[in-house]
Amino acid sequence: MMKSSSFLLIALVALLKNIEGERNTLTLKVIVGYKVAPVIATFSARSRLACAAGCVQNQACDVYDYKDKSNSNNCNIAALNVDTYFEQDSDSICYVPVGAVISLRNEQHGLWGRWSAYQYCDEGSFVYGLRAWTDEYGGPGLAQDDCGMTGLELYCKDLAGTVTTPIKFNLGFSDAVVRPQDTCQGGTFALGFRMKWLGDQGDEDDVAMTTFRLHCQTGTAQSYGDLQGTWYSAAMCPPESLICGFRVLYQLLTVDDVTCFNEVVMACCFP
Structure with a gap:
């Protein structure tokens, strides 16, 4: 059930980005147990889709991580560039473009x-x-x-x-x-x-x-x-x-x- 939910989320995020029409990052890879830094913004999201929507709404965002064990500042969004890095975090699930270098x-x-x-x-x-x-x-x-x-x-x-x-x-x-x-x-x-x-x-x-x-x-x-x-x-x-x-x-x-x-x-x- 969890795997199906993850694929559904990817499809929904892809649809959101396609509707946005200004970016072409349509396929995301799910990386369990990692967080991203430095972040553009951190905010509270009631669901993974809400976290994804926050990324879509920010033109600089390429990647985000979400913690489903917390209701406070549990969504981080970030750009993907030479200064972006990833660290292990057992509570986080990170979503990055397919083909990205981590x-x-x-x-x-x-x-x-x-x-x-x-x-x-x-x-x-x-x-x-x-x-x-x-x-x-x-x-x-x-x-x-x-x-x-x-x-x-x-x-x-x-x-x-x-x-x-x-x-x-x-x-x-x-x-x-x-x-x-x-x-x-x-x-x-x-x-x-x-x-x-x-x-x-x-x-x-x-x-x-x-x-x-x-x-x-x-x-x-x-x-x-x-x-x-x-x-x-x-x-x-x-x-x-x-x-x-x-x-x-x-x-x-x-x-x-x-x-x-x-x-x-x-x-x-x-x-």
């Missing part, structure tokens, strides 16, 4: 830096492994000004197993340590990730993101794991999607107490 963010958000552009695998290809670069540890104290991660390369292949062009973002530090590569077990693909992050050190040396791990259809892949920090919970792509790209929040050597990589956001695509 930007997946970990619970730990970076504190400093600028965002890189997205790097994507070739069309029809998905991530299956990685290699990382880290700063050479110089010792405690700000005089050494250490970083954590300074580079990340993700390996891509298509569903038939043919290896395609890897994607990489590297700050190019001359003293960086190249860590061993690792790949998903059994020829599988990555569908989630996890970050190790050292919190704000106050007057001491900040390093931010220190380690990165892929969660695969079978097992995990990790380039290294001996640096300090706290592992945060894994962020997983929506069902039926796989990691297909990433972007980085980073600092360059133009500030005091540089931290290099602050955060990585993954892109999830539907095969």
Whole structure:
């Protein structure tokens, strides 16, 4: 019964958008257990259809999430652009255009830096492994000004197993340590990730993101794991999607107490 209701809602939303006549996002995909941010507006909706109608009425809205367990501010509407990301939320159901790329963010958000552009695998290809670069540890104290991660390369292949062009973002530090590569077990693909992050050190040396791990259809892949920090919970792509790209929040050597990589956001695509 719930599945039928979901399909009915999609049809009704498509009809509303068609009547509106100004947008062509007619087919939506239901993603259970995810919410979207940042939002254009948050409001109370008595039904999913009322939430959808709020999206239709706002010309900037492409995507929305709805919580049926709450009667207060239970509808969020958002635009779908490079700054839009999704986080897991067991109470929410998200509706996105079919074919959309889902930007997946970990619970730990970076504190400093600028965002890189997205790097994507070739069309029809998905991530299956990685290699990382880290700063050479110089010792405690700000005089050494250490970083954590300074580079990340993700390996891509298509569903038939043919290896395609890897994607990489590297700050190019001359003293960086190249860590061993690792790949998903059994020829599988990555569908989630996890970050190790050292919190704000106050007057001491900040390093931010220190380690990165892929969660695969079978097992995990990790380039290294001996640096300090706290592992945060894994962020997983929506069902039926796989990691297909990433972007980085980073600092360059133009500030005091540089931290290099602050955060990585993954892109999830539907095969």
